[in-house]
Amino acid sequence: MTGIQEKYLPVIGLEIHSQLNTNTKAFCGCSAKHNSPPNTNVCPVCLGSPGALPVLNKKAVYLALKAGIALNCRINYKSVFARKNYFYPDLPKGYQITQYETPLCYDGSIEIPVQNNLKKRIGIERIHIEEDAGKSIHEISETETLLDFNRCGIPLIEIVTKPEINSPEEAAVLAKKIRRILTFLNICDGNMEEGSLRFDANISLKHRDKKEQYGKTEIKNLNSFKYLKDALNLEIQRQKYLIESENKIKHNTINYDATNKKIAVLRTKEEEEDYRYFPEPDLIPLTVTKELIAEIKNSIQELPEDKKERFLIQYQIPESKADILTRNKMICEYFENTINLLKIKNTEQFKNTANWIVREVIRELNESISKNIDDFPVKPKHLSSLLDILYTGKINIMTAKEVFRIMIQAKDEKEKDPEYIIKSHNFYQIQDESEIEDIIIGILKVYTEETNKYRSGEHKIEGFLIGKIMKLTEGRANPETVKKILKKIVFEVQSGI
Ligand SMILES: [Zn+2]
Known part of the structure; x- marks a missing residue:
């Protein structure tokens, strides 16, 4: 690997498709829920019946703008929807509504950590709104392909980075960081298994000395950070082989087979002109106001990275814990609310509380069905009283864990009160x-x-x-x-x- 990187510099750009957290689809009132029975969330608009007219989902615009602002983009106050024409069985309309020449957001940037504690700035070319296509299912029948149109019209944003990424590792770090921002701000649920977030990566190699840049390919539909990294590594090897054996690198679409850890060249990539883009005649240009932008800016306040920095300084907790606590906005709030309610406030107790939330609360949460801390039965009020009792030495850590388990199972408020549990179970430590x-x-x-x-x-x-x-x-x-x-x-x- 190092050898290749010495001679050739990988030049990588990412296209990140993320499903926006809306209740309904981009241009109709159908539910955007995952896992509904096939073809139950459909209507004439998302199926493209003649005469059906799209109406833009306001929440989708709000979330797309939020992503743009968080990624330091400039905003087009007037952006235009376009039709991207192509035929595919899971696209009953025969075109996809997207944005082409005038996207909603453009010219942004994001910083990623690189070696020696340095940071590297990667440009964001654009962020535009578009709709998803349906799903072809080949697995059920050997002779037929089944179609599920539930995903048709699901609102997405496509985040396109500039080709300024220079290794598969950098690509994965960047993808992780973007996922964290999107989930933190509730823009996208970040669920990669269900396809809420997927990556396309375009890649070419550049000769470090001759400065010659070779042909570019595009790896499609990667739905894990590991696949993204693995697929890029394989494609770098393939391109290197083609260059050294003096073969031309064609502008191909590449598929990654995660099961067999192989890549396959699918087809020659369509060129832009193949899509015959034109402005969507059924939608007027999208205009956004300065007030709306100001309102969204206000709602963002602190991004995960800033919060993490603050946690390190204000609470002196280890970086590994700060990292876990800032993966999710609600967990951040849970942690800070618990800290604020503690009677004993010092750095040692901040560290202990961070540990407790990472080891006990998040572990329990991962095993629970909802996985949402808002539904977690032990609220900061009760956790902070339990920790106060623990920190004063009235119970030991083992007992505290036992009390915590009882609190999780408790039916009502009284039974959740750690003081009540400790007294009724005679849990207080023997002081004498x-x-x-x-x-x-x-x-x-x-x-x-x-x-x-x-x-x-x-x-x-x-x-x-x-x-x-x-x-x-x-x-x-x-x-x-x-x-x-x-x-x-x-x-x-x-x-x-
Ligand atoms: Zn619909």
Whole structure:
């Protein structure tokens, strides 16, 4: 790989298709929901019946503008829809409504981290609104192709980057960053398995010394960051082989077969003129106002990257945790609301709280059906009281986890209250050290042989004895205190046992 990159510089551009988070389709009132039974979300408009007229979805425009503003684009206050004409069985209209010469957003940029803590700016050529096509299903029958038109007319934005990406790794980092911004701002749900976000990558190689740029190909429909990287790596190898064997690189469309980790040349790519673009006669030009732009700018406030930087400084939490906490806007809010409600506020508790949310809350969330933190049964109010109790040492971490599990299962508000749970289950830690001493002496009398071994230097017995003591106290003793007293009794007191 390095060899290739020394001689040839990959020149990569991405086209990112992302489904906008709207309830209805781009130009009709049909539902935009995933996974509906085939051909149930359709109407004359999205099926392209003669005479049916499209009406633009306002929410789609709002979300597309939001993406444009977040990606530092300039906005065309007047943009035009166009027809892209082509025949395909899953496109019953025979054309796709998109934007061509005058897209909604253009000339943006995004920064990605590169080696040595440096940042690289990648230009965003344009962002335009377009509609999706349907789906051809070949898997059900061996002799027939079935068509599902539910996706026809689903609103998408296509984000087109400038060809300023120079490695498959950079492409994946950029794609991840864009996904994070889109999901953070609720523009797109980011679900790559269901096709809400997919990437096309165009790639060519440039000779580093001769400065010669060779032919370009386009890899279509990649729906994971790994596939994007893998497919680009394979295509770089193929293009290198073609260059070195003096074959011409044709402007082809490439398909990536993830199962067999192979690429296949599909067809010669249509050139722009093949599509016979013309302005969509059924839609007037789209005009947006300065007030709307201002309103959207206001609603964005802090982007994930800025939030992450702030979390690092304000709460001094490790970068890995800040990274996870800023993947989703609602999780950010959950974290900050919990922090704000804590009675004990210091950097140690900020770190502990970040840990708790990453390890316990997000783990639970990933296993739950909804995966949406807004539906999570333990709200910041109750989590912060649980953590306050933990931080004051009234319960230990094991008990706190047990209380947290009970809180998740609890039916009503009262049962969710950690104070109530701890009292009703008698979970409070034994504060009285003499009580712990008595318990330890009792245990040591039962396990005299082990105690003697421990005293004569078999250190591994310690864990066994602490386990027995913790079991007898039902986890209500502080393990550190238990260890301290155990050592004192075994090595210092030595009497009565
Ligand atoms: Zn429809």
